[in-house]
Amino acid sequence: MPGGSMVDDQPQFPIFDEDQDEKHDVPQKRPQPKKRHRWPTTLLIIVLAGVCAFSGYKVFTIIRGYQADLDAYDKLRQKTVSEQTSTLDPNEPAADPVADNTVDAQGHLIIDHAALLAQNDDYIGWIDIPDAKISYPVVNAKNYTQYLHKRFDGTVGFAGTPFTDYRCEKNFAGFNTIIYGHNMINGSMFAPLESYMDDGTFIKTHPDIYIYVSGSIRVYRIFAVCKTTIDSPAYQVDFEDKSELASWIKSLKADSKYKCDTDTSIVTQVLTLSTCRSGSDDNRLVLAAMLTDVIDQPVSTK
Numbered sequence: 001m002p003g004g005s006m007v008d009d010q011p012q013f014p015i016f017d018e019d020q021d022e023k024h025d026v027p028q029k030r031p032q033p034k035k036r037h038r039w040p041t042t043l044l045i046i047v048l049a050g051v052c053a054f055s056g057y058k059v060f061t062i063i064r065g066y067q068a069d070l071d072a073y074d075k076l077r078q079k080t081v082s083e084q085t086s087t088l089d090p091n092e093p094a095a096d097p098v099a100d101n102t103v104d105a106q107g108h109l110i111i112d113h114a115a116l117l118a119q120n121d122d123y124i125g126w127i128d129i130p131d132a133k134i135s136y137p138v139v140n141a142k143n144y145t146q147y148l149h150k151r152f153d154g155t156v157g158f159a160g161t162p163f164t165d166y167r168c169e170k171n172f173a174g175f176n177t178i179i180y181g182h183n184m185i186n187g188s189m190f191a192p193l194e195s196y197m198d199d200g201t202f203i204k205t206h207p208d209i210y211i212y213v214s215g216s217i218r219v220y221r222i223f224a225v226c227k228t229t230i231d232s233p234a235y236q237v238d239f240e241d242k243s244e245l246a247s248w249i250k251s252l253k254a255d256s257k258y259k260c261d262t263d264t265s266i267v268t269q270v271l272t273l274s275t276c277r278s279g280s281d282d283n284r285l286v287l288a289a290m291l292t293d294v295i296d297q298p299v300s301t302k
Helices: 018-025 039-080 113-119 191-197 201-205 242-255
Strands: 081-083 109-111 123-129 134-140 176-180 208-213 216-229 270-276 283-296
Touching: 039 081, 039 113, 039 134, 109 123, 109 208, 113 123, 191 201, 191 216, 191 270, 191 283, 208 270, 208 283, 216 242, 216 270, 242 283
Parallel strands: 176 270
Antiparallel strands: 081 109, 123 134, 123 208, 208 216, 216 283, 270 283
């Protein structure tokens, strides 16, 4: 071409590199992601679902068991316990105590001891703390486990039955009679004893414990409320004499959460209530009360 170079006028062709061509023309294989097995996740979900179902069943069983305990003792009270009734008109004569199952106008319970004894020959009395939701039969156990989870009627129950220490005299005649009861999470049995751990108000309005036995009512006045353990001297039942008993009472009063106004200068017998507390299997709440009165009560049936 005019004014041009032959070299420049030559048609230009692309130069191919064989190696490069192979690199471009041959598709490269991308690494395939490894398949993830989902069975561990599925198994975990199944296990968790099973645990939740089992836990729910256990909770349901416990709640149903607690309710069964409440129902059993409610039925027992309906059959064997009644409250005294007093006439509203003071000019009217009082009802006959035996015919109407009332004794006087003091508000004492009427317990059908014969019916209770016929149902359970370990029965020895009925404990009641008015307005404190503690009102149950008391049995004399042969050991510490017999009535731990055994209802008064002999069936199995979480709440068991309040029972006396097997070392104690059966008729509350010993120096110290100990009654054990569960501290139930639903507020039954001896759980209301926790109310005595307040600032001292509850004991002022609920100072007395009543033990009903055939023919009489034994009245005890609380003199010590203690947080203690199972190896506490509070569980002593045998004393050489009244002097040793007096020293023991003095030590309990010293361990009491607060000072009680009860005069313990003359003490013949003591009633001790014991229940468990949270925090440790050995923790206990103990109420100690002295006998202050024995009220005659005609034997009657409901």
